[in-house]
Amino acid sequence: VLLLSRLAQRCSDPITGDLGGACDGLTANAPAQSCLAAQLASLAAGITPPTPTPTATPTPILPPPPPSDCGFPGPVVKPVVPGAEFDATLSPWRQTIPAGQSYEPSAANSSQMAHVAPSGPDRTVLAVREWTYPVYNIVGNAATDCPSTMQSRCFDQVTIEDVYLTRNWNPTGRAIRHVPVPAGIAVRPDPKADSTLVIVDWVHGIEYDFWGCLKYTDGTWKRVSWPTAQGGDGQPHLACQAGGKLYLRGTGINIIGPDTAKGSGLALSAGLVRPEELAPGGTIAHALHLTIAAPASGGPIPPANISDGVGPAYPAAPPEGARLQLRPNIWTDAVIDAQTWTDPEKKIARALRDYGAIIGDAGGSGSDVDLYAESPVYDPTMYDTIPGIDPAPATILFDQTFFTATNFQILLEQAQHGNNDDGSRDLDGDGMFDSFEIANGWFDRFESGSPANGSDDPDGDGLTNLQEQRCLYATWPEYLASWPGFAANPPFQYPCNPYNADTDHDSFGDAVELAAGTDPTDPCSHP
Numbered sequence: 123v124l125l126l127s128r129l130a131q132r133c134s135d136p137i138t139g140d141l142g143g144a145c146d147g148l149t150a151n152a153p154a155q156s157c158l159a160a161q162l163a164s165l166a167a168g169i170t171p172p173t174p175t176p177t178a179t180p181t182p183i184l185p186p187p188p189p190s191d192c193g194f195p196g197p198v199v200k201p202v203v204p205g206a207e208f209d210a211t212l213s214p215w216r217q218t219i220p221a222g223q224s225y226e227p228s229a230a231n232s233s234q235m236a237h238v239a240p241s242g243p244d245r246t247v248l249a250v251r252e253w254t255y256p257v258y259n260i261v262g263n264a265a266t267d268c269p270s271t272m273q274s275r276c277f278d279q280v281t282i283e284d285v286y287l288t289r290n291w292n293p294t295g296r297a298i299r300h301v302p303v304p305a306g307i308a309v310r311p312d313p314k315a316d317s318t319l320v321i322v323d324w325v326h327g328i329e330y331d332f333w334g335c336l337k338y339t340d341g342t343w344k345r346v347s348w349p350t351a352q353g354g355d356g357q358p359h360l361a362c363q364a365g366g367k368l369y370l371r372g373t374g375i376n377i378i379g380p381d382t383a384k385g386s387g388l389a390l391s392a393g394l395v396r397p398e399e400l401a402p403g404g405t406i407a408h409a410l411h412l413t414i415a416a417p418a419s420g421g422p423i424p425p426a427n428i429s430d431g432v433g434p435a436y437p438a439a440p441p442e443g444a445r446l447q448l449r450p451n452i453w454t455d456a457v458i459d460a461q462t463w464t465d466p467e468k469k470i471a472r473a474l475r476d477y478g479a480i481i482g483d484a485g486g487s488g489s490d491v492d493l494y495a496e497s498p499v500y501d502p503t504m505y506d507t508i509p510g511i512d513p514a515p516a517t518i519l520f521d522q523t524f525f526t527a528t529n530f531q532i533l534l535e536q537a538q539h540g541n542n543d544d545g546s547r548d549l550d551g552d553g554m555f556d557s558f559e560i561a562n563g564w565f566d567r568f569e570s571g572s573p574a575n576g577s578d579d580p581d582g583d584g585l586t587n588l589q590e591q592r593c594l595y596a597t598w599p600e601y602l603a604s605w606p607g608f609a610a611n612p613p614f615q616y617p618c619n620p621y622n623a624d625t626d627h628d629s630f631g632d633a634v635e636l637a638a639g640t641d642p643t644d645p646c647s648h649p
């Protein structure tokens with residue numbers, strides 16, 4: 123009861139970064155779910171989100187002229203491989219756990235694993251049709267860019283939309299600009315209250331994640347008008363409560379500060395199991411995303427960049443970002459093959475052994491451990507021919523004894539960094555926010571006393587890492603000027619990618635765009 127009441131409290135608490143991940147769940151979590159349902163119901167009823175009391179009279183953000191050339195259609199910048207959105211060398215999701223890794227001591231491991239599967243008839247749930255994430259793939263030519271198995275999920279016709287984010291509106295309306303939305307089809311977020319949606323723009327190498335998307339009663343993505351008094355243009359726009367933008371040539375970790383669709387800052391697509399991987403002949407070559415009821419409160423560790431954890435402090439409970447590994451000395455291929463498991467279970471077990479599972483969210487009923495498979499909203503038949511995947515919304519995997527300290531070891535945590543809700547902390551004083559450093563995978567370089575890397579230029583585009591972080595300061599002065607308190611506590615919008623000389627793949631390099639005053643993170647804005 124205490125846990126549920128705390129979940130409900132968190133859920134109704136409009137703190138930036140607490141994205142209501144506590145409202146996730148596949149089974150009864152009535153207080154938490156009902157509060158979020160009430161929020162969404164009020165929005166679905168056409169009520170304009172509440173207006174904050176302005177502390178100043180900001181200059182409204184006027185949308186720029188409509189983009190004339192966003193580069194669609196165009197060649198994709200990397201091959202379309204579901205489960206491999208992010209860079210193989212940069213993303214922790216795509217890296218196997220090396221031998222010789224350090225693990226939590228036995229007592230801490232036992233304590234943490236007890237919080238992974240805390241009580242009741244615990245079981246492992248693979249969310250397939252509800253409470254998971256649909257992925258819409260934007261390509262230049264669906265027929266040639268996408269594998270035959272992905273034709274129902276690939277789209278080469280788009281409309282360019284500004285998607286309003288209704289939860290973080292401070293102080294004027296906030297939006298993700300110029301999102302390519304599939305045209306000619308009814309775009310549907312996940313049907314449940316988290317109402318998530320992923321759009322991967324393979325043409326420009328950018329993923330757009332959304333949480334709490336508004337829906338019409340038929341389940342399609344809803345538009346609301348954003349009044350000019352709130353910084354909008356008065357026109358109807360697609361709307362979600364929160365969202366984020368990630369670069370495919372990157373880690374799959376959000377920069378905190380702009381916004382994020384998941385309470386840990388991790389990409390929605392990362393760790394998602396795909397139908398191609400579950401089908402006969404497929405393999406899962408990445409870590410899995412794991413939701414548990416009560417990750418440690420506060421204290422995310424990389425790769426998580428923020429936390430909505432509600433459990434006991436680490437090391438009693440594992441924090442968000444913790445990585446669990448199925449013990450490889452016990453679970454050899456021969457042992458896995460000898461189990462009476464389904465084929466998907468065996469594949470998932472191998473992935474849990476070789477890549478592990480990363481705790482990315484708080485949720486569930488308290489007796490579930492939740493893994494995620496790509497939602498088939500655009501093609502309900504997508505999983506029908508895969509043996510071992512139930513027609514039910516969720517497939518139950520393994521038994522109650524699986525997620526235990528006997529079977530799993532947790533990688534030793536780095537130091538606890540505490541929550542970093544606004545993303546503006548800079549522990550090593552090199553001018554780059556911890557959040558930006560974590561998002562770029564510099565997990566060991568943002569501590570105080572570690573070497574500064576603000577002056578480095580790994581992509582050789584002439585911009586130092588510090589300049590990459592600050593690139594948008596230069597390109598959106600009217601936005602920054604309208605932000606109360608900017609001088610004392612500067613917020614930031616999407617930084618440039620320090621691993622890509624042309625962050626948005628619009629053929630104009632980051633340094634060129636900065637010099638021209640266009641947005642290096644937006645393919646619709648260029649000289």
Ligand SMILES: [Ca+2]
Binds near residue numbers: 555
């Ligand atoms: Ca720093």
Ligand SMILES: [Ca+2]
Binds near residue numbers: 582
């Ligand atoms: Ca650079």
Ligand SMILES: [Ca+2]
Binds near residue numbers: 581621625
């Ligand atoms: Ca760059």
Ligand SMILES: [Ca+2]
Binds near residue numbers: 641643644645647648
């Ligand atoms: Ca651009």
